[in-house]
Every structure is written in structure tokens, then in C-alpha cells.
Amino acid sequence: MTPLLSLRHISKSFPGVRALDDVSLDIHAGEVVALLGENGAGKSTLMKILCGIHQPDQGDIVIDGSVRHFSGYQDALNAGVGIIFQEFSLIPDLDAVDNIFLGRELKNRLGLRDRRAMVEKAGALFRRLKVSIPLDCPISELSIADQQFIEIAKALSLDARILVLDEPTATLTPSEADHLFDIMRELRAQGVGMAFISHHMEEIFAICDRVTVLRDGQKIDDVTVADTSVDDLIELMVGRRVENIFPAPRCDADFAQVVLDVQSLKLTPDGPDHRLQLHRGEILGFAGLVGSGRTEFALGLLGATRPAHAAIMLEGRQVTFDHPATALEHGIGLLPESRKTQGLILPFSCRDNISLNNLARFRGATRLLRHRDEASAASRLMQSVKVKAPSIETETGHLSGGNQQKVVIARWLGHQCKVLIFDEPTRGIDVGAKSEIYALMKALTAEGVSIIMISSELPEILGLCDRAAVFYQGAISTVLSGAQLDAPTIMHHATGGLSA
Incomplete structure (x- = not known):
């Protein structure tokens, strides 16, 4: 089965740093692939190359079997690649509708901005995500969870078939994170392929199908979630067994003062x-x-x-x-x-x-x-x-x-x-x-x-x-x-x- 997305032999260097060295990755339609690795392993660099923010020194981006060249973020969007950054890209003083259609506003027959059409389409997107968000409320007055869902709606409004989620639960409560996973399952059922970056192991086992592990800019392994464990993934990430993440309690502590x-x-x-x-x-x-x-x-x-x-x-x-x-x-x-x-x-x-x-x-x-x-x-x-x-x-x-x-x-x-x-x-x-x-x-x-x-x-x-x-x-x-x-x-x- 031809992958929806293939990153083939990607390499990238910055001054004094080899960020990526011959990294390959596949994502199929309706699949969630976790991208796992320590900070500095190359995850974000790889995703920025996919989204046209960085250009690879060598390697190819292949979508639906065709090699694509992205000279910028807009090229990636046009190809159906959406990314939800860890730091939101919303404008605080604008409402949800204006943020979703910023720079590509819908127009009526007279060439004027069609607010009614944008409101209807934004409402349909939120219904698809099964969330209720005020459409005319400034972003600055909404919760972090609502802002996260607006970012997802913005990506879906571009008809994104490949979605990158970079630490999407970092600022969400457990119940909000669970709702996000429900949305991801719906998108998976609709054939959207997703790359999911998270440092929370329990999230990877809750939502992902496969895990690609990077270390020091190189691909270490590609495993299915069903065939691995938390300890195995940590060992792949850091190159050693981490038996105890937390240090032992101090024996000399009395806390008298x-x-x-x-x-x-x-x-x-x-x-x-x-x-x-x-x-x-x-x-x-x-x-x-x-x-x-x-x-x-x-x-x-x-x-x-x-x-x-x-x-x-x-x-x-x-x-x-x-x-x-x-x-x-x-x-x-x-x-x-x-x-x-x-x-x-x-x-x-x-x-x-x-x-x-x-x-x-x-x-x-x-x-x-x-x-x-x-x-x-x-x-x-x-x-x-x-x-x-x-x-x-x-x-x-x-x-x-x-x-x-x-x-x-x-x-x-x-x-x-x-x-x-x-x-x-x-x-x-x-x-x-x-x-x-x-x-x-x-x-x-x-x-x-x-x-x-x-x-x-x-x-x-x-x-x-x-x-x-x-x-x-x-x-x-x-x-x-x-x-x-x-x-x-x-x-x-x-x-x-x-x-x-």
C-alpha cells in the first residue's frame, strides 16, 4: 500500500550541528505515527522540513507517490500538509472565524469579504470536531483548549490530509486531552494521516499506531505500539536503560527549619x-x-x-x-x-x-x-x-x-x-x-x-x-x-x- 507521505533519506545541517542524518519516515492514510526522541534529536527539524519552513540538504518529500518540493510554508499547505505548532499562531485580538480564514477570506460575487459564508464554514468545522466555541469572541478571551481546537479547525479548513501535532496536550487538562484524542480518532477514521510529537508516553500508547524513534539526528527504529513498551521506547530514545526516573528520597532530611x-x-x-x-x-x-x-x-x-x-x-x-x-x-x-x-x-x-x-x-x-x-x-x-x-x-x-x-x-x-x-x-x-x-x-x-x-x-x-x-x-x-x-x-x- 502506497504511503500517503514518505520522507526519504532526509539530511539537514546547521552551522556546527548535524540536525538530521539520512532519516526516512512513512505515514499511511488513517494512521497516527508518533515521532519520539530526546530534545535535540531532530523531531522539530524534520517536521519543519515537511512543512516547507526548512529546506533539506538532501532527501525527498513524497506525497501520494509524487516527489514534492516546498519552497515555503504555503507550498506545504497547498499540498494538504497542516501543522499545529507547540506555540499557537493565532492573533489574540481576532475571533475564531477571522483566525481560521486569515489571508484567504471567502468572497461573494462582488469580490467582497463574505463573513456569513466564513461563519457557516467555521461552524461546520467545529461541528465536525464536536466542539462548541463562540465564533465572535476574541481569541484572547478563550481558554487554551479552545485555542487548540481552533488551530485544528484552521488546519482542517485547508483540507489537510497530513496533520502534524507538536506537543498538542502541553497546556490541556486531562479531560481536554481526552477530547483531543477523540477528535484525532475521528480524523483517523476519515483517512487523515498524522504525525504526533509528545513526551508523554501514556499518550503515545493511547492514540498512536506506530512510533519512529530519533536519536542525535538519526532514525533508531520504527516499531508498532502493540509490540513495544514504555521501557523499550525510553531505551531507544536515550541509548540506555532508565530504571528510575525519580531520584531516591533523601535519608538525611528533617525539614525542621x-x-x-x-x-x-x-x-x-x-x-x-x-x-x-x-x-x-x-x-x-x-x-x-x-x-x-x-x-x-x-x-x-x-x-x-x-x-x-x-x-x-x-x-x-x-x-x-x-x-x-x-x-x-x-x-x-x-x-x-x-x-x-x-x-x-x-x-x-x-x-x-x-x-x-x-x-x-x-x-x-x-x-x-x-x-x-x-x-x-x-x-x-x-x-x-x-x-x-x-x-x-x-x-x-x-x-x-x-x-x-x-x-x-x-x-x-x-x-x-x-x-x-x-x-x-x-x-x-x-x-x-x-x-x-x-x-x-x-x-x-x-x-x-x-x-x-x-x-x-x-x-x-x-x-x-x-x-x-x-x-x-x-x-x-x-x-x-x-x-x-x-x-x-x-x-x-x-x-x-x-x-x-
């Missing part, structure tokens, strides 16, 4: 009054559904948003944080949820990003930077967190997601922070890089650093945290520890089942 005591934190005048304690050397998880208020609490604590009332003690002293810079001066750092837009300046080098908030350390008597000292410190910090990069001068935007996250961690290590807040620290990161970041977090706590970890992944909360504060509708529902710290109890509190 309270480092951070949030005696009162009201984000709004009529909102809930948060109370929380963080102990030295502890990892305190923030669990809850997307939108439950976990990140809002962290931003209010740091002064990134101005709380209505705050009474906070740090190491026994009353402190006031009116700005994140003030919190940093007191030794509290934040690794934000979006490392690309909030945590890093991607065109800057690793050295620049690491020393960015700490340049005063490297100023000499003439106020000029001592570049040799700065470079030495950046190199030492990169080695301490095992950043994989050609040099400290490598642009951060050229690194994989896991290594970008390590650069952010290295920056805060340079500040010698007492408290670190990790907001979704492993989102979009492969299992090998996750294991390294978990080990790094445990090593930091052994040195006395206290960590708050916001995570939507229950296995992460259960496998890494000493206690977990569960958020529900903007408030802390409960704080769990010991035998209480299990998945059913967390989910009951996160959904209001056991909330007072």
Missing part, C-alpha cells in the same frame, strides 16, 4: 487568604488543574503582581516583595512556565543569559565588565548543570528545550538563591532530560536550597515532592504529606471533591 512562612497572602481584596510554609531543603509541590491559581500565587508572592495583602517571613524576618527584583535580592528566584518568552533571551548566548541578572559581580573598578571572569563563571555553572552546548557563546535559541531549562537554572545558581520556584520545569522536555533535572533539584535541596515546584503532572508531584499543596479555584484546598500524598487524594482535592 521553616525558611519561608507565608502567614497571609491575598491576591485580591475579596479573594482567599493563602497560608503556607516552606522548609529548608524541601521540595513542596503545587498541584491542581490548569487555571487553579498555582502560578498566580507564585507571582503574587514574588511581587510580579501586586497582592491586596501580604505578610511574609523569610528566615524569621518580615519581608516585602514589591517586585521580582526585590525577591531576588532576598534570594528567591523563579523559573517561569514559558522559558522561551519569560525565562530567556533566545538570540543571546548562554553566557549572556546566565550572567544577565548578575552583571554587578563582574564589574571592575572602571565599571567595565570583566569578561574573562564572566565567561569563567558561566562555564562553571553550565558544567554544574550539564548543559550540552558547543560553547558558552552558543545562542540559547539553538539549544534543545531541556538544555534551555538548564541555562535558566544555571542563572539562579549564580545568584545562590535560598528558594527556587520551578513553574512546570519539565514541560516539553524528554524523559532523559527530565531525569537529569530531577536529580539536579534533589542535589540543590541537599545543599539547603528550598524548592516550590508547580506541576500539572501527577507522577512528578508524587515522585519528587516531600509535600504537596493542592489548589482548587484559586485557593489552597489542602497540604498533603506522607501516606496522604497519593494520586486519588490529590485529584479529589483538585476537583473540589474533598474541599471544605
Whole structure:
């Protein structure tokens, strides 16, 4: 049976990097193929070549048995290839209809924009997807899940027969992800071929037919989901057996000393009054559904948003944080949820990003930077967190997601922070890089650093945290520890089942 899509012997190099080396991939009509690999393995580069964003150095794109050449994204769209990027490409101030038909608006007989026809077609697309989305509401006012479904509708409006989904569940709740999988099953039944990129193994086994594994730009294997296991796939990805992703609990931890005591934190005048304690050397998880208020609490604590009332003690002293810079001066750092837009300046080098908030350390008597000292410190910090990069001068935007996250961690290590807040620290990161970041977090706590970890992944909360504060509708529902710290109890509190 002729594949709907064949990528044949694709190779691609960037300055100093061999991104893809003789990679081949087939997708048949009505098939979902997972593209699996560590960050930097070449998955995104391969999909960007398929979509005409990058040009291959060698190799062919074959659709329905015919070789195609895409000089740009529009050529791929015209050939029936649609992609749903990890970062949405929607315009916030436009509604769903205008976003779906942007740049290719339907016209009436007079050549004028036919809004009624576009509304009817958009409604038909959403009915096909079995979702109900307001057609005249600005994108900025819709949920992340609705935006995801609009991206899918936009691809389908192009009559896409080949659909690339890059981390489509990264910002969805479990129920929203399940609905997305139902939509993918419908599309599969309609003959759409799909390439699915995800770091969540359970998703691959739930929705995919085959798995193509890449490592260091090369194709390692192509296996059917029914004939493999999670452990086998991880071994193919990282080249070794990963028996325990989470490090063993510390035996020497007593958590006797309270480092951070949030005696009162009201984000709004009529909102809930948060109370929380963080102990030295502890990892305190923030669990809850997307939108439950976990990140809002962290931003209010740091002064990134101005709380209505705050009474906070740090190491026994009353402190006031009116700005994140003030919190940093007191030794509290934040690794934000979006490392690309909030945590890093991607065109800057690793050295620049690491020393960015700490340049005063490297100023000499003439106020000029001592570049040799700065470079030495950046190199030492990169080695301490095992950043994989050609040099400290490598642009951060050229690194994989896991290594970008390590650069952010290295920056805060340079500040010698007492408290670190990790907001979704492993989102979009492969299992090998996750294991390294978990080990790094445990090593930091052994040195006395206290960590708050916001995570939507229950296995992460259960496998890494000493206690977990569960958020529900903007408030802390409960704080769990010991035998209480299990998945059913967390989910009951996160959904209001056991909330007072």
C-alpha cells in the first residue's frame, strides 16, 4: 500500500550541528505515527522540513507517490500538509472565524469579504470536531483548549490530509486531552494521516499506531505500539536503560527549619487568604488543574503582581516583595512556565543569559565588565548543570528545550538563591532530560536550597515532592504529606471533591 507521505533519506545541517542524518519516515492514510526522541534529536527539524519552513540538504518529500518540493510554508499547505505548532499562531485580538480564514477570506460575487459564508464554514468545522466555541469572541478571551481546537479547525479548513501535532496536550487538562484524542480518532477514521510529537508516553500508547524513534539526528527504529513498551521506547530514545526516573528520597532530611512562612497572602481584596510554609531543603509541590491559581500565587508572592495583602517571613524576618527584583535580592528566584518568552533571551548566548541578572559581580573598578571572569563563571555553572552546548557563546535559541531549562537554572545558581520556584520545569522536555533535572533539584535541596515546584503532572508531584499543596479555584484546598500524598487524594482535592 502506497504511503500517503514518505520522507526519504532526509539530511539537514546547521552551522556546527548535524540536525538530521539520512532519516526516512512513512505515514499511511488513517494512521497516527508518533515521532519520539530526546530534545535535540531532530523531531522539530524534520517536521519543519515537511512543512516547507526548512529546506533539506538532501532527501525527498513524497506525497501520494509524487516527489514534492516546498519552497515555503504555503507550498506545504497547498499540498494538504497542516501543522499545529507547540506555540499557537493565532492573533489574540481576532475571533475564531477571522483566525481560521486569515489571508484567504471567502468572497461573494462582488469580490467582497463574505463573513456569513466564513461563519457557516467555521461552524461546520467545529461541528465536525464536536466542539462548541463562540465564533465572535476574541481569541484572547478563550481558554487554551479552545485555542487548540481552533488551530485544528484552521488546519482542517485547508483540507489537510497530513496533520502534524507538536506537543498538542502541553497546556490541556486531562479531560481536554481526552477530547483531543477523540477528535484525532475521528480524523483517523476519515483517512487523515498524522504525525504526533509528545513526551508523554501514556499518550503515545493511547492514540498512536506506530512510533519512529530519533536519536542525535538519526532514525533508531520504527516499531508498532502493540509490540513495544514504555521501557523499550525510553531505551531507544536515550541509548540506555532508565530504571528510575525519580531520584531516591533523601535519608538525611528533617525539614525542621521553616525558611519561608507565608502567614497571609491575598491576591485580591475579596479573594482567599493563602497560608503556607516552606522548609529548608524541601521540595513542596503545587498541584491542581490548569487555571487553579498555582502560578498566580507564585507571582503574587514574588511581587510580579501586586497582592491586596501580604505578610511574609523569610528566615524569621518580615519581608516585602514589591517586585521580582526585590525577591531576588532576598534570594528567591523563579523559573517561569514559558522559558522561551519569560525565562530567556533566545538570540543571546548562554553566557549572556546566565550572567544577565548578575552583571554587578563582574564589574571592575572602571565599571567595565570583566569578561574573562564572566565567561569563567558561566562555564562553571553550565558544567554544574550539564548543559550540552558547543560553547558558552552558543545562542540559547539553538539549544534543545531541556538544555534551555538548564541555562535558566544555571542563572539562579549564580545568584545562590535560598528558594527556587520551578513553574512546570519539565514541560516539553524528554524523559532523559527530565531525569537529569530531577536529580539536579534533589542535589540543590541537599545543599539547603528550598524548592516550590508547580506541576500539572501527577507522577512528578508524587515522585519528587516531600509535600504537596493542592489548589482548587484559586485557593489552597489542602497540604498533603506522607501516606496522604497519593494520586486519588490529590485529584479529589483538585476537583473540589474533598474541599471544605
